[in-house]
Amino acid sequence: MKEINELILPNDLFYTEAHEWAKTEKNSVKIGITDYAQDQLGDIVFVELPQVGDTFEKGSVFGSLESVKAVSEIYMPVSGKVTAINTALADSPELVNQDPYAAWIIEISPTDLSETDTLMKKDAYLKQLKG
């Protein structure tokens, strides 16, 4: 397992308490899990994805990740409608372990982009991890 100072936490992302990241692009938000989350889960063996067109509220479960240890739910950082899912993860769930930031899980069209104001930036997230 990684020490906290070994974790990769990009500056341009938003972070949640449940260890998801959100990246805002023009009219969309990409969502994935953080380096800390993939490290804690260990080898991921299955990714359960929603369907394009599904809508979810901020904080609700949109999918799950199964590792050898356990199944963990993944939560919406902000509300929105799913516009794309990363289908590569169906056959290669290990991509999430290899690079959790390249391996985005879903892309959404956000209901209200200002909801990102409630999310953490790198420093606040790092502080949470250090407890």
Added chain:
Amino acid sequence: MSQELRTNGIVQDEPLLWEKGRKGRDGYSMPLRDVEKASIDESLLGDGPDFPDLSEVDVVRHYTRLSQWNFGVDTGMYPLGSCTMKYNPKINEKLSSYIGLTRSHPLLPAHLSQGTLRLLYELESYLCEITGMDAVSLQPAAGAHGELAGMLIFHAYHKSKGKKRNKILIPDTAHGTNPASASLCGFQAVVVKSSEKGILSHETVAELMDEDTAGIMVTNPNTLGLFEKNIRKIADIVHEKGGLVYADGANMNAVMGIVQMGKIGVDVMHLNLHKTFSTPHGGGGPGAGPVCVKKELEKFLPVPRIRKVKDAYALVENIPESIGKLHTFYGNFSVLVRAYCYILSMGPEGLKAVSQHAVLNANYIKEKLKDHFHIPYDRPCMHECVFTDKFQEKHHVSTLDIAKRMIDYGIHPPTIYFPLVVHGAMMIEPPETESKEEIDRLIAVLKIIAKEAEDNPEIVRNAPQFARMRRLDEVTAARKPVLIG
């Protein structure tokens, strides 16, 4: 030497049946044909299954060898948390194999099945007495099946009150089967966070409980091995809003003869006869998960019900509000015989002593190991105790490594990484059937492993060394499973 010729002492390695098969071999002689040959409809013809050709001795040796690799409660201690892997007394086997029971056909009419019906009727009444509930159905075939029965009863109850409810409260320490059973029944699971004491607080339940919530599913004691001591207040809050309280009886082994579930506000609960009542468990099953209810919910129980009219027993099918049939005939009958036998062997005082000893065992282990393994909730526990790998983390030794190393010392690993609310959980349940010597051995082994984690972590990370197989590649097995021979 080839893989097939190698042996590990008298424990023989064994190839797959597909590798053992040789074309043309068989283990059965067809009887002489005494009718004319007839042709088969073309549409029924096709390639047979891809089975290997084997002789009788090939098959018998194959399975006998595999059986020698087995580990069970007859082999050693099996401290799997929340599973109550207690020893299964042999008298249960003897009595359940009596010819009068094994040959009693389920299609015999009631007047020719009085003995078997009496046994079932009496078992129901014993389970009522043990739980403090009013009525029981023995039909559900396992714990999760009992939960499903319970959820169907919740649904039927709210329907009878004229209002469908959509949500159900489930604590974050619950077994995964709880939300699964509820969601199979159409309820949306709402997670209730446990307090920092590891138990539910009635304030949290009060915040979440509303008129669209069917009730709550509580495991008591919970999977942290802690008694939900606010249960009475929680039940009042749930009842006030018109909801029902479900108790998952998976951990009943801690409280038999001590807690009357009916009196602490429980409306529906299931028992696991294959845990608490010493019937075979796991691969040795099948199980049985009777569902118990309070009087006002009795009309919803599955049919058939057993009724006693004067001195005769009858099966009653015509109960309009029943949730229907859950199993063929009357459940896993031979399992029920074993539980009946266990209850009669132990008696009321014996069952109470079972729970007292189970709780004593777990607390003894907790106290003896608390300096060696981190305890997330350091309070007197019930029948199981939860440790973590926090002290070992700095040596890069994880719960998984510790569990694998226990195999080298001949002890079955405990439940690990559960409950999910505890990081790196190791959940140890030492049933009452284990002697002090067995428990001291478990403690000694875990102390040695804690020391190894400091002095020689490599040996723990590379365990098991002495098992037939080294550490398996669970990741590849999960990602790329091979499901055929």
